Amino acid sequence: xxxxxxxxxxxxxxxxxxxxxxxxxxxxxxxxxxxxxxxxxxxxxxxxxxxxxxxxxxxxxxxxxxxxxxxxxxxxxxxxxxxxxxxxxxxxxxxxxxxxxxxxxxxxxxxxxxxxxxxxxxxxxxxxxxxxxxxxxxxxxxxxxxxxxxxxxxxxxxxxxxxxxxxxxxxxxxxxxxxxxxxxxxxxxxxxxxxxxxxxxxxxxxxxxxxxxxxxxxxxxxxxxxxxxxxxxxxxxxxxxxxxxxxxxxxxxxxxxxxxxxxxxxxxxxxxxxxxxxxxxxxxxxxxxxxxxxxxxxxxxxxxxxxxxxxxxxxxxxxxxxxx
Numbered sequence: 001x002x003x004x005x006x007x008x009x010x011x012x013x014x015x016x017x018x019x020x021x022x023x024x025x026x027x028x029x030x031x032x033x034x035x036x037x038x039x040x041x042x043x044x045x046x047x048x049x050x051x052x053x054x055x056x057x058x059x060x061x062x063x064x065x066x067x068x069x070x071x072x073x074x075x076x077x078x079x080x081x082x083x084x085x086x087x088x089x090x091x092x093x094x095x096x097x098x099x100x101x102x103x104x105x106x107x108x109x110x111x112x113x114x115x116x117x118x119x120x121x122x123x124x125x126x127x128x129x130x131x132x133x134x135x136x137x138x139x140x141x142x143x144x145x146x147x148x149x150x151x152x153x154x155x156x157x158x159x160x161x162x163x164x165x166x167x168x169x170x171x172x173x174x175x176x177x178x179x180x181x182x183x184x185x186x187x188x189x190x191x192x193x194x195x196x197x198x199x200x201x202x203x204x205x206x207x208x209x210x211x212x213x214x215x216x217x218x219x220x221x222x223x224x225x226x227x228x229x230x231x232x233x234x235x236x237x238x239x240x241x242x243x244x245x246x247x248x249x250x251x252x253x254x255x256x257x258x259x260x261x262x263x264x265x266x267x268x269x270x271x272x273x274x275x276x277x278x279x280x281x282x283x284x285x286x287x288x289x290x291x292x293x294x295x296x297x298x299x300x301x302x303x304x305x306x307x308x309x310x311x312x313x314x315x316x317x318x319x320x321x322x323x324x
Contacts (some may be wrong), residue, residue, distance in 0.1 A: 007189055011115075013041040013107055013191070014090030017098050018080040020048040023057035025099040027240065030061060033096070038107040042067065043264035046084045049074040078203075081217070085197060087221070093192045095217065099210035099238045100188040101129065104233040110191035113169065120196035120225025121218060123184040131240035138209075138233055141255050144183055145170045145231040150317075167232040172222065178306040179223050180272050188235050190191075190283035196221045198290065201285040205275055215268050223299055224291070276303045 015033055025158040026045075033043055047070045047294055058068060064293060069087055071080065081095055092114060096102065107122070107284050113122045139146070145168050177183040184190065200206075209216055210269040221227065280287060280300045288296045 001273035003103060003144050010038075010040050011091040011111070012089065013038070013092045013094060013111065014084075014088035014194075015041055015043045015094045015096055015156070016081055016088060017043065017045045018077050018084065019045050019050060019054075019058060019098045020074070020077075020080075021050045021054045022098040022242070023050075023054040025240075027061065028100050029096065029100060029102075030063070030066060032102040034063065034065065035104055036102065037104050038106045038111060038247055041065065041107060042088060044069065044084045044088045044253055045254060046080040046087075047071060048076070048080040074210075076207055076213070078200075078213035078216055081204050081213055082200065082206065085194075091194055093194055093197060094188075095190065095192075095214070095237075096188045097186070099240065100243075101133070101236040101238065102188070103234050105232075107191075109167075109232050109234050111231070113228060114191060114193070117169070117171075117228055118219040118226070119171070119228045120193050121184075121227040122191050122242065123189040123218070123227060123229050125184050125229075125231050126185045126189055126235050126237045127233050129236045129238050131218065131238065133238075135236070136239065140185065140233075140237065143185055143231070143233075143252060144229045151309035167230050169231075170229040172227045174223060174302050176228070177227075179276065179303050180219055180306050182215070182218075183222075184214075184218055184227065184229060186237055187217075188237070190214070190218060192217070192221055193225070196225050199224055199287075202286060203275065204278050204282065205271075208271065212264075212268055215272060219272055223302060273303065273306065 017026075017029065030043060031043075033041070043063075043066045045061075045066060045068045045237070045305060047055055048070065049071050052059070055070065059070070061068070067087065068082060071083065075083065075144055084095075085093065092111060094107070094110070110122050110124060123144075125145060126140050127138040128140055172183055197217075200217065203216065203220070280296075280303060284296070289297075291299065
């Protein structure tokens with residue numbers, strides 16, 4: 001098919017970066033975005049009330065593709081993302097963490113999947129780097145879709161990144177992955193359809209999510225429009241002392257996180273379920289108008305009956321360890 005520029009246009013992508021005191025990494029992050037093979041994008045950086053030094057570093061960035069919004073109060077990761085959403089106009093949205101690095105085909109790959117499949121959320125795999133940018137792994141142990149062994153190129157260290165066009169896809173339904181469960185890689189992995197993000201305006205407690213906003217965004221988009229995981233490694237997740245996962249590094253085939261963070265994950269799971277039920281009750285009329293009555297009740301049912309046996313077992317195991 002021949003694309004006629006005056007008749008059919010490639011979609012614009014808005015890349016929203018929520019920025020809070022990460023001046024040591026932001027320039028590398030933006031440089032990796034500007035180096036994308038797909039160039040129809042804008043970058044919206046929301047400075048979530050960083051200190052003076054980090055604000056100065058951010059404001060020193062001058063590029064026509066970069067729009068900087070300096071907030072006068074700290075809204076947290078989810079609140080800052082929604083400000084970025086209001087100040088962007090792309091048909092597709094990515095929320096990129098300010099300390100991560102995008103590989104050159106990140107936008108091209110995720111957009112290609114969106115345009116050829118049907119989902120509210122597409123999430124890619126990731127590799128890992130340390131605070132100084134050294135590669136730790138190109139097969140993150142928590143990637144949902146594993147890279148096949150026959151795709152690894154051993155011949156040239158400079159070609160260490162897998163640049164093949166083919167990759168595996170995994171379609172996730174709400175039945176396969178119940179609401180509130182986590183089944184993707186971190187925030188930067190996702191590209192969203194703008195229309196799907198409308199549901200977030202009904203969420204009752206945005207300020208709670210100072211960190212972990214991907215829990216809310218990914219969960220609700222998965223609820224209303226399904227999601228797809230792909231095995232292509234499209235970005236590098238950076239480990240450093242300010243990570244919300246408290247610098248949980250990979251040791252062989254496992255990734256260890258602190259007991260405090262496990263407790264935080266359990267609280268997030270309870271919080272999102274209770275908030276979702278509250279939202280569906282208090283915003284009943286608005287949600288019915290948005291999605292119609294049949295879909296409203298179906299989604300509400302999916303939220304109420306989203307109990308997962310494996311999650312309950314993990315929670316009980318954690319509590320048992322605390323007692324011991």
